[in-house]
Amino acid sequence: MDTQIQNISLKDKFLGFFHEDGGPKFIDTIRREALHRFEELGFPTLKHEDWKYTSLAGLLKMDWQEYPENDYSEIKQVDIQHFLVPGLCCDYLIFVNGKYVKHLSKVHENTNGVIIESFADAQNLDNDIIEKHFSKYAHYQNNAFVALNTALAFDGAFVYLPKGVQHTHTIQLVNITGYGQAECFSNTRNLIIIEEGAKAEIVENTISFSALASFNTIVSELVVSKKAQLNYYKSQSENESAYQVNFTQIDQEKDSLCNTYTSCLGGKFLRNDLNFLLNDSHCESHMFGLYIGNKQQLIDNHTFVDHANPDCFSNEFYKGIIANQAVAVFNGKIIVRPDAQKTNAYQSNKNILLSDEGRINTKPQLEIFADDVKCSHGATTGQLDDEALFYLRSRGIGEEKARAMLTLAFAEDVLENIKQPEIKVWIEEQVEAKLKTIAGNG
Amino acid sequence: MLIEIKNLQARVEEKEILKGINLTVNPGEVHAIMGPNGSGKSTLASVLTGRNGYEVTGGEVLYKAQDLLDMAPEKRAQAGIFLAFQYPVEIPGVSTTTFLRTAVNEIRKARGENEMDASAFLSMMKEKMKLVEIDQKLLSRSLNEGFSGGEKKRNEIFQMAMLEPELAILDETDSGLDIDALRIVANGVNSLRSPKNAFIVITHYQRLLDYIIPDFVHVLYMGRIVKSGGKELAYELEEKGYDWITREL
Secondary structure, eight states: OHHHHHHHHHHHHHHHTOOOOSOOHHHHHHHHHHHHHHHHHOSOOTTSGGGTTOOOHHHHHSOOEEOOOOOOTTOOHHHHGGGSOTTOOEEEEEEETTEEOGGGOBOOOOSSOOEEEEHHHHHHHSHHHHHHHTTSSSOOTTOHHHHHHHHHOOOOEEEEEOTTOBOOSEEEEEEEESOSSSSEEEEEEEEEEEOTTOEEEEEEEEEESSSOOEEEEEEEEEEEOTTOEEEEEEEEEOOTTEEEEEEEEEEEOTTOEEEEEEEEOOOSEEEEEEEEEEOSSSOEEEEEEEEEEOTTOEEEEEEEEEEOSSSOEEEEEEEEEEOTTOEEEEEEEEEEOTTOTTEEEEEEEEEEEOSSSOEEEEEEEEEEOOSSEEEEEEEEEEOOOHHHHHHHHTTTOOHHHHHHHHHHHHHHHHHTTOOSHHHHHHHHHHHHHHHHHHTTOO | OOEEEEEEEEEETTEEEEEEEEEEEOTTOEEEEEOOTTSSHHHHHHHHHTOTTOEEEEEEEEETTEEGGGSOHHHHHHTTEEEEOSSOOOEEEEEHHHHHHHHHHHHHHHTTOOOOOHHHHHHHHHHHHHHTTOOHHHHHSEETTTOOHHHHHHHHHHHHHHHOOSEEEEESTTTTOOHHHHHHHHHHHHHHOOTTOEEEEEESSSGGGGTSOOSEEEEEETTEEEEEESTHHHHHHHHHOTHHHHHHO
16 A cells, blocks of 8 residues: 555654754643644545545655755845735745745834744744743644644744734735755744734735745634734745645634635645634624636635624635636535524635636535524536627637636636735736636636 | 628527528618517527527628638627627626727727727727717726616617727617617617618617618518518508518418
C-alpha cells in the first residue's frame, strides 16, 4: 500500500520538523500537546466527511522540506512593493517563507497602544495577552492541520487593538511563499485581538515569489470584542504549484460586526476553513467569497457559522467560476443552537461551470435547533445564460468577448460588496487578469 | 437588394415552422410581416439573426450578396443587421453604457474603422437618447435590469440608433406597449429611416403600422407568406381578421 507508506513517512517527516523556538513555556507546552495530537490524528483521508471531495494525494506525494535558514536581506523593498494594495496607507508586515522580515515591513509609530508585530517577537514581549488568547479558539483536538500548525508554526502576525481604538491604517499581512527553494513547507500563525469598541481593517494576502512549489498552513485566531468592528480581506493568489491549508477562527462578542472577503484566485490546492463563533447576542457577520479555478486547480471553501446566541445576523455570499478541469468545493455549515432565538442566517452559493470537465461540489448544511429563526440557503450551479450570450452577440460582440463580459459580471456581483475602493480595485484587477487567462478555453 | 430570402425552410425541435419563405427587401423599404400566433414570425426573426436551436432545412438567404446563414450572430450584426427583441433579456452586472460602447467599437473594428473614444461615445449617446426619450439613469444601470416593458422596448430602439444598422428587424416591438410608449418607439424608428437602410417590422396587430407606415405588407401563415400588398393590406386585415386570408386559401 504505497500511499499508506507515503502518508506515514510524510507524517513522520513533519513530526521531525518540530524544534523548540525560544518562546515561553506555556506556548511550548501547547505546541508539544498539538504535536502529539497530530501524531495521533494523522492526515485526513477521503473517508473524513470534511475531506470527502478534497484529496490530499497530490500534497502527500511531494517531498516537502524545511526552508533553509535565511534572513532574506537580499530582498529589497522594491521587490515586494507590488504585493501591497496600491494607494492605501498601510501598516504592513512581510513574511517570507513563514518568517517575519523586519527590513521589508513598515508599521507607523503610534501612541495608543496598538501592537502590530511578529508573533515570534510578541510571544516574549506581550506574553500576557498571548497567554490569554493563544490556541483558545482554533482547537487542534479534531483537526490535524490545526494541530500541525500549532506545533510547528514559529511566526506569523500578532495584532492587538486596545479598547476604543479606531485604527485608521489598513493593516496588511503579506505572506510570500516559495522563495528561493522549491518544495518547501512553512506554517504561519496569526493572532488578532480587537478589544471593545475598536475598529480595524486587515488585508491578508498569500502570494508566491516565483514559480516554485510550496506548501503553507496558515491558522488565524481572531477576537472581535464587544462593539468592535473588523473588515478582513483574504486574497489568495499563489502560483500554480502552491498548496495552502488555511484555517481561520473568528470569535465575536456582543454587538460586534465582522465582514470577511475571501478571494481565491491562485494556488494548485487551496483549502479554507472559515469559522465564526457568535459568542454573545446581537452579533452581525457578513462573509463574501469569490473563487475562480482554472486548469487543474482545486479550491475548497468550508465555512461554519455557529449561532450560539440569540438576535444575531449572519449572511454568507460565495460565488465560484470553474474552467477547464478545475474543481471547487463549497461547504457552508450553519448551526443555530437551541437558545439562539431571533436568529437571521442566510447563505447563498452560486457557481458557473465554463467547461464540461470542471466540477463543483456544493453543500449547504443547516442544523437549526431554535424555533424563532429566519434562515435560508441556496446553492446553484449552471452555465452562462444562453439568452444573454445571444443578446450580446446579436449586437456585434464576439462570442469570446461576450463570455468574458458575462463571466466578469458574475464575479462583480460579489465584488461590489467591497466598500473600500482601493481594495475593491485591487481585487477587481486580479480577477480580470485571472479571467483573461481563462478566456478562450470555454 | 439588401436581403434576399429564397424558399427558406426551418424547424425547431423536429417541428417544421418555416415552409418556404420568399422575400426581397431593398434599401429604403419598410416591410411589415403580419400573421396569427404560431405562424412563424419569431422563427423568421431568429433564423435571420442566427439564434441557437433553429435548424435551416432548405433555401438560402443572401445578405448583401453573402450567404447569411453561414455567418455567426456577431458577424451578422457587424455586417449591419439588428434585431429589436420581443423579450429583451436582463443582464445583471453589465451596464448598458459599457455594453453599448463595446458593441459600437466591435462593429467599428469589424468595418476597419477606429474605435470611438469615451467622450465621442458619450456625445453620441446623449444625442440618440433624445430620440427615444430614454433617461440617463437607466443607462448607467445594468442592462434592462428592473426596466419596465416600455423601457426595455425603448432601450432596443436606442441601441438601434447607436449601432446604425442597415437592416433592422423589429420583432413584435409593439407587444406590451401602451399608446404613449408605442408612439415614442415609432417616432424613434421613423427618425432612423433613410434611403440606405431597411426595416422588417414583425407585428401581430395593425396598430403599430399607423405610426410606422410600411411600403409592403406580407401575411405569414403557417410558415409561408400567403399574401403581399401595400399598406392597405394591413387595414383590410384589421377590418376582416386573419380568418379572411385563411378562408381564401
